Amino acid sequence: MNVAVKGPEAFADVRRLIVVAAHPDDLETLVGGTVAQLTGRGIQVYSVNCTLGDIGTPDASQTRPALASTRLAETGEAARILNLAQTFNLGHHDGELLPDLTLRAQIARLYRLTKADTLWTFDPHWTGQIHPDHRAAGQAALDAYMPSKMPLYHPEQLNEPGVGLGCLERVFVFSTDRSPDIWVDVTAVYPTKLAASMAHKSQFPHGEESLAWMKELDRRQGQAINTLYAETFKQIDVW
Template identity: 70%
Template sequence: MSEWSGLEAFDDIERLIIVAAHPDDLETLCGGTVALLVQRGVSVFSVNCTLGDIGTQDAATTRPAVATTRLQEAEEAARILGIEQVASLGHHDGELVADLELRAQIARLYRSTQADTLFTFDPYWAGQIHPDHRAAGQAALDAYMPSKMPLYRPEQLREPGACLGCLKRVFLFSTAREPDVAIEVAAVYDTKLAACMAHRSQFPKGLESLEWMQSMDERNGETAGGIARAELFKRMEVW
């Protein structure tokens, strides 16, 4: 049985970058943790690899229209959570590939944000059915080492404020592969729900559309041993 850590696992975080695939991933999977870290003064940067532009059941709309709506919703959710900056890498939803271009886009953001810690999807969890989630996590991990090497895409290092080697901690979310950090999020759950409900196109019935997430967070709490609502992470040993 694994030993669980709580919020103290994140004590050293000052600047956090979160690499997700779609505009509502961060909010639903780690929105409570982000709210707690922002309260503590952590600067948070959000990266969405795709535009979320197939995220609709309305076959009569267009992908650019969906993308515009979802970018606006992501900005509103970021304001609610206190996220400093939302970056969209502009890839098409449902077609994300962890290729060299995506790796370089993410590495550039590791450098320019001066982030010390990364949260991303666990690309190795066998239960991850969404290919974009696997690709975002894989590309985020693949960008980690090159971002520390001065000869990798050196033009990025000439940008103002670019940092070589600031990033030094990695935690994976959306994983059932022996998570070992459980964050109790009940105290900030209203904020998490408000940020999720900013994604009106995804959750048109408000709270009712988010019952699955509340059940997931309750299950996570049970998994971690008697926490009301929890978000789970897996610490990755990196250097």
């Protein structure tokens, strides 16, 4: 059983964090405040977006390659604001992500390359998760955890310079309704979270006004710990 914890001390031992998400703005809007706190402590944070986010527009006159290019640039700007160590995009099409063996191997390679000790990803089992890409990203990220540590799994990856066996020790999920056990007060870093989220101008063309949903979600989570804004996580036992 986990020891119930309710604060950022849950991440006290994190040195290298990898966040596996589906779309370019997921990290920023869902866990960007906690990420800002961790990078502020000098922790290396790596961001993985499984899809290009290339259907994320109501404008039918846009082309998918052009939108993908815009979103990669926005990802770079947000990463600069959050001081991320590196961002990766796995190149899948938005709305079509599957937790298949290809995606599993792609993610395992990044566990091996970044030498991350901690993983954050979507809870693939949240019944309220309406976006299939979020479920797929979370499932593939959890599925890659174990094989990444095994030398006979895609051994060709281990021949790449700088790549070694996966060394993840801790796994946390976000966007969960399975009784989150970690609440992080992100009020002090909220301006940074907002700025990183607003860097995704194609998604939030009216700036803070377009992010009212995010503020409302964070406000609701904040009520549980009597603060203005909070983000929540649940730790998965991995032994």
